[in-house]
């Protein structure tokens with residue numbers, strides 16, 4: 001066959017951006033406000049199907065949560081939504097408008113890494129570091145619900161966080177160290193000594209009422 005004339009191979013406006021017939025868009029967009037780490041973060045004209053992970057990283061510049069698998073398997077994207085740990089790659093961002101989102105950027109206290117983050121570093125859990133933001137979120141979430149987890153409970157909490165470097169020993173050690181440090185600095189709870197006399201409020205005898213009698217009172 002004859003080769004196509006050269007002018008037919010030049011891309012036209014139609015071939016680059018075909019005009020879709022009128023009708024509902026296949027990618028409807030929306031605008032909403034996320035509440036992230038205590039601040040309102042508006043999101044404008046975003047495709048309604050964008051994941052929370054994508055919006056945090058690509059629209060809001062919060063790149064702490066990592067995209068390891070995009071399918072809920074690795075835990076690198078973990079954040080909290082209204083206090084619950086979620087894989088942000090599986091959550092449509094628009095559904096979290098009105099919720100409190102907490103990311104790894106929100107763990108710092110007074111600009112310093114949290115005790116969990118410092119312990120992870122001190123215990124050698126941070127190797128390449130890719131899994132650590134999600135790991136830190138999981139550990140914070142664990143310790144919020146269980147102040148003194150056993151090693152088995154810690155392992156169960158971490159089973160959704162994949163780490164290809166550290167072997168997890170450092171993470172387990174970090175959790176143990178944080179629990180010990182928090183216990184050591186916890187305010188002692190005021191309790192009555194065991195041998196203390198029980199304090200029983202004075203009760204007036206039947207018919208006496210609670211009013212003291214005085215000389216001259218008519219009874």
Ligand code: FES
Nearest residue numbers: 068070072075089
């Ligand atoms: S990126 Fe979300 S679980 Fe892996």
Ligand code: FES
Nearest residue numbers: 128131163164165
């Ligand atoms: S430190 Fe590299 S994946 Fe966990």
